[in-house]
Amino acid sequence: MSSGERALVFWVPDWPVHAYVHDQDDDTDPLPPPIALVANRRVVACSAAAREAGVRVGLREREAQMRCPDLAVRPHDPEIDERRFAPVLAAIERLIPGIESRRPGLCAMxxxxxxxxxxxxxxxxxxxxxxxxxxxxxGVRIGIADGIFAAEQAARAAATAPGLAVPCAGIRIVPAGASAAFLSPLPVDHAAPGDFAEVLSGLGIRTLGALAALPEDAVRQRFGAAGVAAHRRATATGPVHGAEVRPRAPVREFSVDLSFEPPIDTAEQLAFACATLADRFISGLAEERLVCTALRIELTDDISVRHEREWAHPHRFTASDTVGRVRWQAASISHDAERGGAGITRVRITPTHTDRAAAHEPGLWNTEPDERVHHHLSRAQNRLGHAAVGTAQLSGGRLLASRQTMIPWGTSRTRPADTRGSASAPWPGALTGPVPSRVFATPLSAALLDVEGVAVSVDAEDLLTALPARLRVSHTEFSDRVEGWSAPWPVRERWWQGAPERFRLQLRLADGDAWLLYYERGEWFAEGRYD
Structure with missing residues (x-):
């Protein structure tokens, strides 16, 4: 069996935390040292200060906060990891060509x-x-060994680990031919997936050395391809699927930038100056038969403050769309006299999401009406401002009015990185069935009466105090009697901030008219109507 080729691994520990911190705007408050990035209520990455307090990757969010009360919890966004590591890969590629990106924060060559x-x-x-x-x-680590797996383990190993040559801090070198001996004392789960590692541990194979001591043919017959791959990792031999370095294809840089001297202080002047830059940006993508569906604009002023924002488009960006985004972003910058600064000195435009141009070509029967609508709405938006023309989007919430969100025209409807604010997240007390066709922006005052004309309320057991018979909404009493109603269900939210307790109720009148009501502080309100 041939020995694996010598591989060099470049590893940045805690890269997601590093990327998140550097992605924040310069004018935001500094983050406290212990920080953890969370996805699906579990810790995905944490800083060194958080690890010293006992926080570990895989912990539940609540347990991590119990171990470290000062922990700053932030949502994890994989897109930030990828975007921030791309310039690092480009810089390494200029120094050493032929690298393979294993994941954000780790590459091999x-x-x-x-x-x-x-x-x-x-x-x-x-x-x-x-x-x-x-x-x-x-804290960058460089690991060199026979094969990518051994090189990565060397980069992660302590300086005192046996079988390592440590010429200086940050460099770990395993001599040629000694990788199997270096890997031997490591736990078997370093080379095998979780379930497979449990099976091996149950059979008494708890280290990579014990796995390497088995004949490869016996491992193949018992465990198949997955067992052979783990065995070859343990023995530092090849070939193993994914072990050879596969250099990525050279990536063309589509970002464009432009500097100004003297600085430009008005949004209109900046947009006019960026017209040629936007044309060059779109033309560069068109040469590769690509279109841009999301881009990031970075504006740097003369006191080195960077104003960064990502813009999305429901179709694809044109040069005029790009110039419009530059204008809107520049207009949104606060011009504080005490802050100082004379204007913008540098503009950088970077595509964050691209697509094949063929996927955005007009269909057989064309899409001219849609293009006309987009053209006229975009012109109105350019005249009135970014937020003046919008479309409705369903968001998270319990009450119907709070679920309506207006997003500016030309903005893609993307799911937020923090799913706790999304429409798909669980919302106890929210309406799960059909929603009313009419939702009142301001709930209307209502009254629910029994057969004797006495007001119906909700008692301490969350039940109606009487059978409803009549409904009055905004001083209009309906002649038809209440024919059917649901049991009231509570909506309790943000009680720690003093939010009132509500009870929602659906009812139907004899003529088929239906209403959605809620009870709050002794009064009924009409939230919506089923037409």
Missing amino acids: RARGPARYYGGEEPAAAALLALATELDLT
Whole structure:
């Protein structure tokens, strides 16, 4: 069995936290040292300060906060990890071509070429560390060994681990041919998936050395392809699926930027100056048969404050659309006399989401009416402002009025990174069945009466005090009697902030007219009507 090729791994510990912190605007409040990024109520990444307090990846959010009361919990956005690591990959590629991005914060490359160019593996690793310092990356680890798996384990290992050569802090080198001995004492779950590792542990195979001692044919017959892959990782031999370095294709840089001297202080002047830049941005994508569906605009003023925002488009950006976004973003910047600064000195436009141009070509019968609607609404928006023309979007909430969100025209309807505010998140007390066709922006005052004309309310057991017979909405009493109604159900939210307790009720009149009411502080209100 041949030994795996020498591989070099570049690893940035806690990359999601690093990317999140650097993605924040410069004018935001600084984050406290212990921070954790959470997805699906579990910790995805945490800072070194959080780990010192006992926080670990995989913990539930509540348990992490119990271990570290000062923990700053933020939602994890994988898009930020990818976007912030792309410039790092480009910088490494300019230094050493032929790299493979394993995941955000980790990339690999063949060690032979850099070692020959720099005069050895150690000088090549030192060159990468120098680049990491230029990129303001702290705690970077370089691992070199036989194969990507062994190199990654070397990068993650402590400096005192046996079988490692540590010429300086941040560099871990396993001598050629010694990778199997280095991997031998590591737990078997380093090379095998979770379920497979439990099976191996149940059979008494708890280290990579014990797995490597088994004949490969016996592992293949018993565990199949997954067992062979884990066995070859443990023995640092190849080929293993995913073990060879697969350099990525060169990525064309589609970002464009423009600097101004002297600074530009008005949005209209900035938009006029960026017209050629927007044309160059769209033309560069068109040359690769791509269209942009989301872009990021960075405006830097003369006191080095960066104003960054991402814009989405329901179809695709044109040059005029791009110029309009620059104008709106510049107009939204606060011009405070005490802050100082004379205007914008640099504009950078970066595509964050692209698509094939063929997918956006007009259909067989064309889409001219849609294009006309978009054209006229966009013109009205350019005259009146970004938020002046909008469309409705369903968002999260319990009351119907709170679920209506107006988004500016030309903005893509994307799900927020924090699913706790999304429409699909659980909302106890929310209406689960058919919703009223008419929703009142301001609930109408209503009265629910029994057969004797006495007001019906909700008692301490969350039940109606009498059988409803008549309904009055906004001083209009309906002649038809109440024919059917649901049991009232409570809506209790934000009680710690003093929000009132509500009870919702659906009822139907004899003529088929139906209403959605809610009871709050002794009064009934009409929330919507079923037409």
